[in-house]
Structures are given as C-alpha cells and as structure tokens.
Amino acid sequence: MSFEFKRMLMVKEQLQGRDVKDKRVLDAFLNVPRELFVLEEYKDRAYDDSPLPIGYGQTISQPYMVAKMTELLDLNEDDILLEIGTGSGYQAAIASRLCKHVYTVEIIPELVDFAKSNLKKAGIKNVTVILGDGSVGLKDYAPYDKIIITAATESVPEELFEQLKVGGYLVVPEGDRFTQWLKRYIKLEEGKIVSEDYSACVFVPLRGKKGFK
Numbered sequence: 001m002s003f004e005f006k007r008m009l010m011v012k013e014q015l016q017g018r019d020v021k022d023k024r025v026l027d028a029f030l031n032v033p034r035e036l037f038v039l040e041e042y043k044d045r046a047y048d049d050s051p052l053p054i055g056y057g058q059t060i061s062q063p064y065m066v067a068k069m070t071e072l073l074d075l076n077e078d079d080i081l082l083e084i085g086t087g088s089g090y091q092a093a094i095a096s097r098l099c100k101h102v103y104t105v106e107i108i109p110e111l112v113d114f115a116k117s118n119l120k121k122a123g124i125k126n127v128t129v130i131l132g133d134g135s136v137g138l139k140d141y142a143p144y145d146k147i148i149i150t151a152a153t154e155s156v157p158e159e160l161f162e163q164l165k166v167g168g169y170l171v172v173p174e175g176d177r178f179t180q181w182l183k184r185y186i187k188l189e190e191g192k193i194v195s196e197d198y199s200a201c202v203f204v205p206l207r208g209k210k211g212f213k
C-alpha cells in the first residue's frame with residue numbers, strides 16, 4: 001500500500017471517522033507526508049493510529065490528537081502561532097498550512113535538528129524552529145494569535161497567557177504526569193481568561209523552568 005493511500009485512509013478512518021470536521025484541517029493532513037516526520041525504522045507505521053517514538057524519550061503525537069488540537073486552534077491565514085514542543089515538526093507542518101507563520105520551541109537540541117531537517121524535506125518555509133525552554137514561552141515574537149502546548153502541563157505558565165493576544169486561543173493538555181485533559185483557553189481581555197474542556201489524553205511532560213519538577 002502506498003504512503004499516499006495510507007494517508008487517505010488515515011484521514012477517512014482516524015479523523016473523519018471520529019469527529020474531525022474542519023475541511024481545511026483534513027486537507028492539511030492530506031498534504032503533509034507524515035512518513036517524512038518519523039524515524040526511518042517507523043516509516044511503515046507512519047499512518048498508525050498511535051503516537052510513535054522519535055528518540056530521547058519523546059514522541060510524535062497520534063494523528064487524531066494533532067488534528068483535534070489543530071481544529072481547536074481555529075487558525076486563520078493571517079495568524080501567527082506559537083508551538084511549545086516541536087518534537088518531529090509534524091504538528092508545526094500541519095499548522096503551517098493554515099496560518100501565516102509558526103514559531104516552534106524545542107528543548108532537546110537533537111530534536112531541533114530532526115524537526116528542521118523534516119520540515120526542509122517537506123518543503124515547508126513558514127516555520128521557525130527555535131532551541132529553548134518554551135515553558136516560559138517565547139517573548140521575541142509575542143504577542144501570538146494562538147498558542148499550542150504539545151507536552152503535558154500541570155497548569156499553564158503565566159508567561160504564556162501574557163504572550164497571547166486578546167481574543168487568542170491557547171490549546172493544551174493539562175493534568176498530572178499520567179493523564180491530562182485537553183483544554184482550550186480563550187483570552188477575553190487582559191486578566192480575563194475562560195476555558196473549555198474537551199477530552200482525556202496522555203502526553204509526555206513539559207520540562208524546563210515552569211515544567212514538571
């Protein structure tokens with residue numbers, strides 16, 4: 001079975017077959033070759049309905065989870081997105097098709113190189129991968145229209161709300177080390193933030209200054 005066919009099946013069964021409805025999100029998945037974002041030894045499993053190891057104890061997230069989080073971001077073509085936790089670069093690649101620019105921060109140097117090389121192979125130019133501790137956000141290009149944290153956090157570090165525009169969304173798996181709840185925060189005005197709860201999920205923990213101790 002070709003990668004292209006497996007990609008189509010993944011979109012139909014794992015995304016549409018569940019509750020992913022946003023056509024722009026589905027199109028993005030059809031246009032980003034996931035096999036370019038996994039380790040060589042996992043290429044034949046690139047379209048499995050599960051996360052996969054990318055080394056250093058980290059994972060590329062399950063396609064459905066990437067889709068659900070992307071849908072919750074409700075990206076517009078002029079949006080600037082901040083991602084914390086680049087990993088393989090796949091989530092950034094998907095988001096890059098739906099917004100103007102993605103800044104993505106990764107704490108493990110080897111994964112910064114992995115993601116940069118994967119994004120280059122995929123021909124994606126509107127993603128900037130930055131080595132650093134994203135638990136305190138990324139002041140340099142703030143404020144952001146949307147923020148996504150792709151590692152588990154006990155609570156969202158204050159710096160990230162500060163770096164989000166009024167009217168912006170922040171999507172995050174929040175909970176303890178073992179299970180989290182997928183949440184979307186909306187910044188209504190300075191100091192006023194509301195949240196919505198979605199589904200249970202499991203992510204690797206956020207590290208760094210404001211990460212898990």
Ligand code: SAM
Pocket residue numbers: 058059060061084085086087088089090091092105106107108111132133134135150151203204205206207208209211
């Ligand atoms: N979004 C990724 C993808 O599409 O492959 C998957 C992210 S993986 C589940 C979580 C990532 O967050 C790991 O690569 C991990 O090294 C990174 N991470 C953890 N703590 C971090 C921090 N404080 N700053 C930046 N990245 C961090």
